[in-house]
Amino acid sequence: MSGTALAGNALNWNIQQGYGTDDVGYTGSLSADYKGTYADVSGGYRYDRHSQRVNYALAGGVLAYADGVTFSQPLGETNVLIGAPGASGVGIKNQSGVRTDFRGYTVSANVSPYRKNDIGLDTASVADDVELALTNKTVVPTRGAVVRADYVANVGLRVLLTLTRPYGSTVPFGAMVTLKGAQEQQFIVGDEGRFI
Structure with missing residues (x-):
């Protein structure tokens, strides 16, 4: 059995x-x-x-790199360092037991060299206060390499805002809103000047 x-x-x-x-x-x-x-x-x-x-x-692996040290399942000949800083406990698709550590890093071992390897984050395992800009990346490593697959994780709570101009009118539908200091944070304004 x-x-x-x-x-x-x-x-x-x-x-x-x-x-x-x-x-x-x-x-x-x-x-x-x-x-x-x-x-x-x-x-x-x-x-x-x-x-x-x-x-x-x-059996396990230890990978030391510029941002720190990550413990993992046993390393293979060719590996991918997956980074989603701030997103802890996120599973990796088609990787049994592989999840990001408390800092948001993990290793996908034994990927295929000289071929496209799709590295996907399991969105069902993402915490409620974490949002990922992308959940899939493709890497093509050389034999024996450790390549990175970096993801942007935004940690915090969502809010519903209504944008108004100085004279009281709302910002028009379809206008773009960019969060200052965050290059990948762009939003489209909806009805009545609202966006999430």
């Missing part, structure tokens, strides 16, 4: 029981493998009539 559990099927488990003739007797095994944000953890137990065995393993 086997199965998966937890978000993104991060936990794989397997249970076996058997019986053999000719002095074999009962045999059995139990194993589990958890793919977490910071490492892979696995363990197991196996027995037969003559012995019992326990095994366990912990």
Whole structure:
């Protein structure tokens, strides 16, 4: 019997029981493998009539770069450093157990060199107070490289504002509003001078 559990099927488990003739007797095994944000953890137990065995393993990676250090699942030959500063706990699409750390960084290991690799953030795992300008990027790394996929995460609460001119009239529908100091923060004014 086997199965998966937890978000993104991060936990794989397997249970076996058997019986053999000719002095074999009962045999059995139990194993589990958890793919977490910071490492892979696995363990197991196996027995037969003559012995019992326990095994366990912990594997992970450490990537040091200009913005800090990120712990991850085991690194591969070619890797992508994913950065969304301020967006912690965001899952990576098609990557079991991979989530951004408390600073908003993680690593996608074993990507294909010299090919387009789509790196997508799982929008269902984004916190309510975080907004991502983009959720997908494409990278084409060389063999053995660590390339970056940087995302802009805006952390805060949304507000509904009504813009008025100095003489009381509202700003016209379709006007562009730019948040001072934020290059990727542009909004379009809606009806009655409102925007979110």
